[in-house]
Amino acid sequence: MTKDEIKAEIKGVIEPYVMQKELLDNLSDEIQLIGDLKINSAHVVDIVLDIEEKYDITIDDESINKMNTIGEAIEVILEKMKKD
Amino acid sequence: MSLNKRVVITGLGVVAPNATGKEAFEHALRGMKSGITRIPTLAEHNLGCQIAGEPEVSEEYKLSLLPQLLNKMLDNHGVIYGCLSGLEAWKDAGLTLDYDKFDPELGIIYGGGALSMDESIGPRFDLVNAGQVKKLGTKTITQSMNSGVSAYLNGMLGAGNRVMSNSSACSTGTEAAIMGYELIKSGKAKRMLCGSSEGKGKYIWGAFDSMRVLCRDSNDNPTFGSRPMSSTSSGFVPGAGGGALVLEELDTALARGARIYAEILGGDVNSGGQRMGGSMTAPNSTAVQACIKNAIKEAGVTPESIDLISGHLTSTMADPIELNNWVEALNVKTADFPLVNATKSMIGHCIAGAGSIELVGCALQMHGNFVHGNLNIEELHPEILKIIPTEKIPTATVETNLNIIAKANFGFGDVNSCIILRKFSS
Numbered sequence: 001m002t003k004d005e006i007k008a009e010i011k012g013v014i015e016p017y018v019m020q021k022e023l024l025d026n027l028s029d030e031i032q033l034i035g036d037l038k039i040n041s042a043h044v045v046d047i048v049l050d051i052e053e054k055y056d057i058t059i060d061d062e063s064i065n066k067m068n069t070i071g072e073a074i075e076v077i078l079e080k081m082k083k084d
Numbered sequence: 085m086s087l088n089k090r091v092v093i094t095g096l097g098v099v100a101p102n103a104t105g106k107e108a109f110e111h112a113l114r115g116m117k118s119g120i121t122r123i124p125t126l127a128e129h130n131l132g133c134q135i136a137g138e139p140e141v142s143e144e145y146k147l148s149l150l151p152q153l154l155n156k157m158l159d160n161h162g163v164i165y166g167c168l169s170g171l172e173a174w175k176d177a178g179l180t181l182d183y184d185k186f187d188p189e190l191g192i193i194y195g196g197g198a199l200s201m202d203e204s205i206g207p208r209f210d211l212v213n214a215g216q217v218k219k220l221g222t223k224t225i226t227q228s229m230n231s232g233v234s235a236y237l238n239g240m241l242g243a244g245n246r247v248m249s250n251s252s253a254c255s256t257g258t259e260a261a262i263m264g265y266e267l268i269k270s271g272k273a274k275r276m277l278c279g280s281s282e283g284k285g286k287y288i289w290g291a292f293d294s295m296r297v298l299c300r301d302s303n304d305n306p307t308f309g310s311r312p313m314s315s316t317s318s319g320f321v322p323g324a325g326g327g328a329l330v331l332e333e334l335d336t337a338l339a340r341g342a343r344i345y346a347e348i349l350g351g352d353v354n355s356g357g358q359r360m361g362g363s364m365t366a367p368n369s370t371a372v373q374a375c376i377k378n379a380i381k382e383a384g385v386t387p388e389s390i391d392l393i394s395g396h397l398t399s400t401m402a403d404p405i406e407l408n409n410w411v412e413a414l415n416v417k418t419a420d421f422p423l424v425n426a427t428k429s430m431i432g433h434c435i436a437g438a439g440s441i442e443l444v445g446c447a448l449q450m451h452g453n454f455v456h457g458n459l460n461i462e463e464l465h466p467e468i469l470k471i472i473p474t475e476k477i478p479t480a481t482v483e484t485n486l487n488i489i490a491k492a493n494f495g496f497g498d499v500n501s502c503i504i505l506r507k508f509s510s
Contacts, residue, residue: 016152016153016156017153019153019183042222043222045221045222046157046221046222046223049218049219049221
């Protein structure tokens, strides 16, 4: 999968957790999940679980800590998909 | 602190085994519709009782009330029924969801029984047993803590007053309403969302089944299983669901032109102390009678003026004892004894959700001027026939003006609650 394909899909994964939907309009790599999209920090855990299920990958705690922005999240997914 | 504010009911919400939503529930009560069905999984797991009252909640109904994220995350039925009933009551009261509003004069008391025994819990325990704790996510604790419904509702309502969750077994729902009434009456809150719910499935019902308190003789005739006050009552039929009421200080309700279903005149909550015949599972009759008498006294009405008793009446051998307690507590001439009905004859016993669902039913009956009939009484229990005339226990729905209703619930642990409603007039 390409980075752009994952980006399109990941928008669907995080959409339910974003209360203000207009924040999803311009989803650049630099957008922060908690800071910019106002996602409740507790729900990052649930987003990771949704991603694991969707791509059949395992994301370790160290990698979760790296997933602060959309771009970083995509990087982690790509990396884990290669390994698995 | 100003005392003795008048308290009225301005919003109703309900998820019941025989109907989902206030209007459908009123229709179901009038039509004496049973919500009891055979549940295949109960037979597969060797329960003696294989029938129950399970609410039917469509995805469409959920989406009409629940925000998208909650609809996605919630899978505990007790929490779902609770949130749906609470949101329906809120909207029914003419109130709106405002995510920017914080209201220090609004409180929530939404109680529960055994939220963590809902069937949604099983797969979670399987994950833990398989060493996959990580997959539990954030919604496991928030849906298994007994304050789960209050907490989720408050995320939508922004209440800043008391937000809590009582748990008093089968007495939970009526108790929640009485606690909310007392807070408004004493001037500590202006508006309270009160209610209770219970989830469903083989875990909670299996535990009751093992106690041998459930109906085991009607697996092939489910709608006949729950028959309170009958000569053949053989145990209660378990149910699930939730009910909620918006209670409001009268002046606040009048100022915004709210529809008023009924006024709460009084209520009492007590315990028999598991003494004098009372135990974990049996009531101390002296305390039951005191609870009823105290509620009537607080309401300032005469026992003769009560039009309807909405009993706890579970379809067990305790029904004649309960009715004898009503007779002793009211102490009126036979002709003046109120009508009696048991909503459980249609919906079974929704455990901690029972009181709230039945109280919503009381408000609907008062506002709609009818007394729903008692389903499945082929012959009244002989001990009941000795103390209450047959015509006081209608087997068909009666259209009649209702001015005062006494509603009671009693629970494991020997706890009692009784509330008095009156038709509102300024």
